[in-house]
Amino acid sequence: MSLLKNVGTIGGLTLVSRLFGFVRDILLARVLGAGGVGDAWQLAFQLPNIFRRLFAEGAFASAFVPLFNRRMTNGDDISEARLFAEQVLAFLIPILIVFGALALIAMPWIAGLFANEGISSDPKLFDLAVLMARVAFPYLFFMSLATLFAAILNSLSRFAAAAAAPIMLNICLITALLIGMTLGDGMEARRQTGVYLAIAVTISGLLQLLWLAMWSYRSGFRMTLRAPRLTKGVKELGILILPAVFGAGVYQISRFIDLFFLSTLPDGAYTFLAMGDRLNQLPLGIIGIALGTAILPALSRHIANDEGNAASRLQSNAVELAMLLTVPAAVALFVTGSAFTRAFYTGGAYTLADSIATGAVVSALVVGLPAYVLIKVLVPNFFARKDTRTPVFTALASLLLNIGLNFMLVPRLGVVGLALAGSAAAWCNATLLYVLLTRKGYFRIGGQAVSRILRIGIAAALMGAALYFAMPVGSEWYAGNIGQRVGSILALVLTGAAVYFAAAIMLGVVNRATIRQLVNRPG
Known part of the structure; x- marks a missing residue:
């Protein structure tokens, strides 16, 4: 199957999930607003999600997939891979139970560490934040187990089931919000x-686990529960996971740091960052996560079979595709961020001022969007070789830069400074990853690809200029009635798309040969 088809499968279903996420956040803005209960909910929701992305989707998946694929190289015989997965599952369950119990006990302290003054100064609001975090925290248990099944399905090239699972979270949250709207x-x-x-968060975790377990069973991968044993394979996984927690999870560690700095900012900052990140996560999820998920199993197989040239071609293809899609998305959102936030969020408890503040956060976040996607694309090259140490050093450097910039920018720019610091740190991480890949001889991008990426940048700049002049035309409509909002945003999207693709075609970025290469390239 081609890389483009794999990315299209994952990205298409992720798009559906992100669109449901937009509906969820639009309802959240109108029902809870910014500050108060809205901030308390964002804090409670962040805690299990950061742990999930850091340990489950970040470290665990990155370490598990190469080890699992190494045991899948014996043709149709999957017995060794199944045994390994069963041993990991048996060891994972008690660890998650103990960790979850400790977290529930310590939740008042954890929430107090990250709560801003608006939450911590109101005992009722603080107690509500702790209660919501405790009720939602079992989501981490369910989703960590679900990640195991998702990794198995992705290694079997069954990408659709895992990509569709997050839709359940948004459906459950939308249902809860619709019920809440009836309360007054x-x-x-x-x-x-x-x-x-x-x-709803915890229920969605259980549903996703059952969904992925069912598809794993239907795919012929049927596991049985075993007594936990510290086998050689489990030890190897544990050794890989520890540095992978840092290497693959730098974005999530940065979110913990963000929570700390957010606690020093005025009421509403939690919500502004969360709502802004929704727009940033749309291209990041569709492009970055899809590419990273699609290439890791393929890279692992190429490297296990000593197919260095094939691995290098796959990596180059992924970088080009990432830039082709991500750079214009970043430029467009940088220029039109406030238009989107005004159109999507203004209404109910979310004021126009809240939407404008959120738009400024979006513009700062998307500065680092291409870098975040490059990290997702480059890190699998290390993990496919069981090299989890190198990403640790790059992550440490970017994390230290992020902390330093936060101290400099947050007191001056508030939540916008927080977003800019994260973007700069992401570029630091992506640059270091590529430099070390070349020095180790793992990957070097060719001159033709560099030329194409430069032309992508020029095309995106032309699109950005067009959007800059088009933005004021519909300024009165961005927060108008539903028809005005839809019409004005649609006009911006069509303008940007038309200019970008016209420029890309004229500059030779997109042509039939490129598309044919992406479609036919095996992944």
């Missing part, structure tokens, strides 16, 4: 809605 507009109604949202 008062503070007590918002508090009750927050509890419903926390319950």
Whole structure:
């Protein structure tokens, strides 16, 4: 199957999930607003999600997939791979139970560490944040187990089931918000809605686990529960996971740091960052996560079979495709971020001022969007070789830069400074990853690819200029009635797309040969 087809499968289903996520956040903005219960919910929701992305989707998947694929090289015989997965599952369950129990006990302290003054100074609001975090935290247990099944399915090239699973989270949260809207507009109604949202998070985790386990079973990979044993394979996985927690999870570690600095900012900062990140996560999820997920199993197989040239071609293809899609998305959102936030979020408890503040955060976040995607694309090259140490050093350097910039920028620019610091740190990480890949002889991008990426940048710049002049035309419509909002945003999207693709064709970025190469390239 081609890289483009794999990315299209994952990215298409991720797009559906992100669109449901937009609906969820639009409802969240209108029902909970910015600050108060809205900030308390964002804090409670962040805690299990950061742990999930850091340990489950980040470290665990990156370490498990190469070891699993190494045991899948014996033709149709999957017995060794199944035994390894069963041993990992048996060891994973008690660890998650113990960790979850400790986290529930310590939740008041954890929430207190990251709560801003608006939350910590209101005992009722703080207690609500702790309650919501406790109710939502079992989501981490379910999703960590679900990640095991997702990694198995991806290694079997069954990408659709895993990519579709997150849709359930957004459906459950939308359902809770719709129920909450029937409770009225008062503070007590918002508090009750927050509890419903926390319950919905945990239910969605269970549903995703059952969904992925079912598809694993239907794919012929049927596991049985075993008594936990510290086998050689489990030890090897543990050794890889420890540095991978840092190497693959730098973005999530940065989110913990963000929470700390957010606690020093005024009411509403949690919500502004969360709502802004939704727009940033749309291209990051569709492009970055899809590419990273699609190439890791293929890279692992090429490297295990000593196919260095094939691995290098696959990596180059992924970088080009990432830049082709990500650079214009970043430029467009940088220029038009406030238009999108005004159109999507303004209404109900979310004021126009809240939307404009969120738009500024979006513009700062997307400065680092191409870098975040490059990290997703480059890190699998190290993990496919069981090299988890190198990403640790690059992550440490970028993390230290992020902390230093936060101290410099947050007091001056507030939440916008926080977003800019994260973007700069991402570029530091991506640059170091590529430099070390070339020095180790793992990958070097060719001159033709560099030329194409430069032309992508020129095409995106031309699109950005067109959008800059088009933005003021519909400024009165961005927060108008539904028809005005849809029409004005659609006009911006069509303008940007038309200019970018016209420029890309004229500059030779996109042509039939490129598309044919991407479609036919094996992944």
